[in-house]
Amino acid sequence: MRNELTTWLERISRLALIKVRDDEREIVIRDMGKIIEFFNSINELDLSNVEPLFMVLNEKPVLREDVARGGLDVNEVLLNVKESENGFIKGPKTA
Amino acid sequence: MDGLELVKLFHADPSLIYEYVIETYELIRKVEDSIKSYITLKPLDEVLKECKIVSDKIKDGFKGRLAGLLIAVKDVISTKGLLTTCGSKMLSNYIPPYDATVIERVSAEGGIIIGKTNMDEFAMGSTTENSAFFITRNPWDLSRVPGGSSGGSATAVSAYEATISLGSDTGGSVRLPASYTGTVGVKPTYGLVSRYGLISYGTSLEQVGPIVRDVSDAALILSVLSGHDPRDSTSLKVEAVDYTTFLKPIPLKKYRVAIIKECINEGVDSSVLSSFNKSIYRLENEGFEVSEVSIPIIRYALPTYYIIAMAEASSNLSRYDGIRYGYHVDVENKLWDEAYTESRSYGFGLEVKKRILLGTFVLSAGYYDQYYLKASKVRKLLYDEFSRILSHYDVVITPTAPSLPPRIGEAISDPMKLYLSDIYTATVNLIGLPAMSIPADIVNDLPVGIQLIGPRLSEGSLINIAYIHEVKSGLKNLIPTAVRPYV
Numbered sequence: 001m002r003n004e005l006t007t008w009l010e011r012i013s014r015l016a017l018i019k020v021r022d023d024e025r026e027i028v029i030r031d032m033g034k035i036i037e038f039f040n041s042i043n044e045l046d047l048s049n050v051e052p053l054f055m056v057l058n059e060k061p062v063l064r065e066d067v068a069r070g071g072l073d074v075n076e077v078l079l080n081v082k083e084s085e086n087g088f089i090k091g092p093k094t095a
Numbered sequence: 096m097d098g099l100e101l102v103k104l105f106h107a108d109p110s111l112i113y114e115y116v117i118e119t120y121e122l123i124r125k126v127e128d129s130i131k132s133y134i135t136l137k138p139l140d141e142v143l144k145e146c147k148i149v150s151d152k153i154k155d156g157f158k159g160r161l162a163g164l165l166i167a168v169k170d171v172i173s174t175k176g177l178l179t180t181c182g183s184k185m186l187s188n189y190i191p192p193y194d195a196t197v198i199e200r201v202s203a204e205g206g207i208i209i210g211k212t213n214m215d216e217f218a219m220g221s222t223t224e225n226s227a228f229f230i231t232r233n234p235w236d237l238s239r240v241p242g243g244s245s246g247g248s249a250t251a252v253s254a255y256e257a258t259i260s261l262g263s264d265t266g267g268s269v270r271l272p273a274s275y276t277g278t279v280g281v282k283p284t285y286g287l288v289s290r291y292g293l294i295s296y297g298t299s300l301e302q303v304g305p306i307v308r309d310v311s312d313a314a315l316i317l318s319v320l321s322g323h324d325p326r327d328s329t330s331l332k333v334e335a336v337d338y339t340t341f342l343k344p345i346p347l348k349k350y351r352v353a354i355i356k357e358c359i360n361e362g363v364d365s366s367v368l369s370s371f372n373k374s375i376y377r378l379e380n381e382g383f384e385v386s387e388v389s390i391p392i393i394r395y396a397l398p399t400y401y402i403i404a405m406a407e408a409s410s411n412l413s414r415y416d417g418i419r420y421g422y423h424v425d426v427e428n429k430l431w432d433e434a435y436t437e438s439r440s441y442g443f444g445l446e447v448k449k450r451i452l453l454g455t456f457v458l459s460a461g462y463y464d465q466y467y468l469k470a471s472k473v474r475k476l477l478y479d480e481f482s483r484i485l486s487h488y489d490v491v492i493t494p495t496a497p498s499l500p501p502r503i504g505e506a507i508s509d510p511m512k513l514y515l516s517d518i519y520t521a522t523v524n525l526i527g528l529p530a531m532s533i534p535a536d537i538v539n540d541l542p543v544g545i546q547l548i549g550p551r552l553s554e555g556s557l558i559n560i561a562y563i564h565e566v567k568s569g570l571k572n573l574i575p576t577a578v579r580p581y582v
Contacts, residue, residue, distance in 0.1 A: 008456075009452070012452050012455050012456050012459070013452065015455050015459060016409060016439075016451050016452055016455040017413075017432060017435045017436045017439055018436065018439050018440055018443065018448050018451055018452060019436055019437075019440040020440075020448060020452075021440065024445055024448070027445065028445070028448070028449060028452070031449060031510045032449070032452070032453065034510060034511055035401070035449075035453060035510060035511075036453075036456075038397075038398050038401070038511060038514075039398050039401070039402055039457070039466055041395065041398050042395050042398050042399060042402075042466075042469050042470060042473055043465075043469070044395075045392075045395060045469075045473065045476075047469055047472040047473065047476075050472040050475055050476060051472070051475055052468055052471035052472045052474070052475060053471055053472075053474045053475035053478055054299065054471055055299050055329070056285050056299065056478065056525075056526055056527030057285070057286060057329060057331075057527075058551075059286075059331065059332065061328040061329055062325060062327075062328050062329075062330060062332070063328060064325060072192045072193060073192060076192035077192055077419075079190055079192070080188070080189055080190060080192075080419065080420035080421075081418075081419060081420070082423040083423075083426065089418060089419055090426065091418045091426060091431065091434075092418070092426040092429045092430060092431045092433070092434035092435075093429070093430055093431065094430075094431050095430070
């Protein structure tokens with residue numbers, strides 16, 4: 001079970017782009033086991049003829065017209081950016 | 096004096112606003128070091144400048160419904176130009192370039208934002224011990240937690256450090272701290288209050304909701320916050336309602352009350368149960384018809400809630416890449432996935448990481464059907480069951496939490512213990528109904544709350560019922576232990 005959880009954690013960490021630090025690993029593995037067991041309790045129910053409910057709105061979501069409009073002020077947005085060049089945000093390489 | 100009464104005074108004599116603000120800051124100076132409600136508190140001189148603007152407007156005839164009132168805001172709601180951290184290292188330097196709709200509405204009515212309150216990181220927690228910065232203490236007993244995740248919003252109001260506060264409620268994050276601090280907390284019907292500018296955790300579950308010291312102020316602030324917002328695609332197309340018209344000490348109709356058998360079982364602390372019974376008795380004396388109902392499926396509500404909340408969290412929090420805002424690592428010579436992973440691994444705290452990882456898991460190939468889809472089906476069963484019950488009853492009443500506020504450190508060490516505090520509140524978020532937590536009793540100098548749940552858009556009736564209960568119990572504007580020497 002422990003080894004399974006460790007392999008599992010590595011796979012999920014890659015998908016979520018989150019690394020669990022060495023000092024956190026023990027706690028995460030212990031808690032994950034407990035929480036997944038807690039999740040498994042819904043398997044007791046027979047849900048074969050039930051439709052899922054994803055949102056509780058009775059109305060259709062409101063969408064605005066697809067027309068361009070002014071965005072946020074570039075200088076204000078760049079206040080939160082650590083690395084920028086000529087009004088553009090500098091990001092890491094994609095390949 | 097509550098906010099509704101204060102505003103009447105301020106309309107008549109705006110110079111009183113200064114007196115009220117200075118007195119509030121004086122109290123903050125005395126209690127804030129021990130309670131720690133605020134992550135960011137605006138300096139007094141800055142707030143006095145805002146008072147002058149409101150005061151001058153009143154002299155010119157302005158009748159803002161919140162004119163001059165100090166409003167504390169949970170640090171998950173965007174405030175233009177004012178630090179908004181979500182209680183996380185990830186956003187410890189984040190300055191929003193725009194205001195949330197709720198902030199615009201509060202300001203338009205003359206409300207003055209006093210500061211941003213502490214919270215569990217990204218609203219994930221039930222004790223406010225998960226803040227990346229510091230813990231907040233319960234003003235009724237400094238060795239206990241105030242509840243969470245809107246803990247700072249609850250303590251700011253409970254300790255008279257603000258008159259009204261805004262929180263957010265994804266699974267009970269307004270109602271639980273309201274219950275633990277002897278205040279009133281409202282989770283509105285899903286879609287009644289705009290989420291534009293609320294930093295998202297569980298999109299289909301959460302609403303902005305107020306925390307106040309009495310039911311009148313709940314009616315006042317809810318009237319300001321609610322109503323359609325075209326910038327939130329889930330906002331309901333409803334007309335604004337003046338909820339203060341429901342503040343009547345007599346029932347506006349013959350109310351039928353349902354008590355859920357499964358919510359008053361052996362899992363509930365005996366003092367909570369006896370306080371709950373006292374409240375029900377008060378309402379019965381006012382002519383309320385009370386019946387017991389059974390909802391066996393409710394025992395699956397909590398795992399269902401956590402599966403859905405974590406799934407939505409993993410999606411919502413994928414926006415934090417440390418590039419456009421947030422915890423930043425040097426990107427030079429790094430590939431995109433290395434840079435993102437590094438930012439996220441150092442920017443997020445442990446509880447947030449756990450929830451994102453579990454959310455990623457329940458949505459991943461091979462597990463989606465087993466967890467997320469199944470949970471969404473249980474959600475449907477809960478929705479149908481509550482719809483059936485609320486077609487026969489006007490209100491469902493439960494305890495807000497199964498126990499008294501835990502001591503600091505007591506709940507946080509065990510995730511199951513922590514999650515259990517949401518057992519009565521989280522169901523409501525799954526099905527989008529309105530609910531309120533109101534003070535029911537004081538036991539050994541600790542407050543106990545009860546929760547009123549109504550049909551969709553029944554906030555008016557809930558306010559009426561809560562007001563009747565408040566008049567009969569006298570439980571309003573409570574003064575917690577830590578504040579008593581100063582008022």
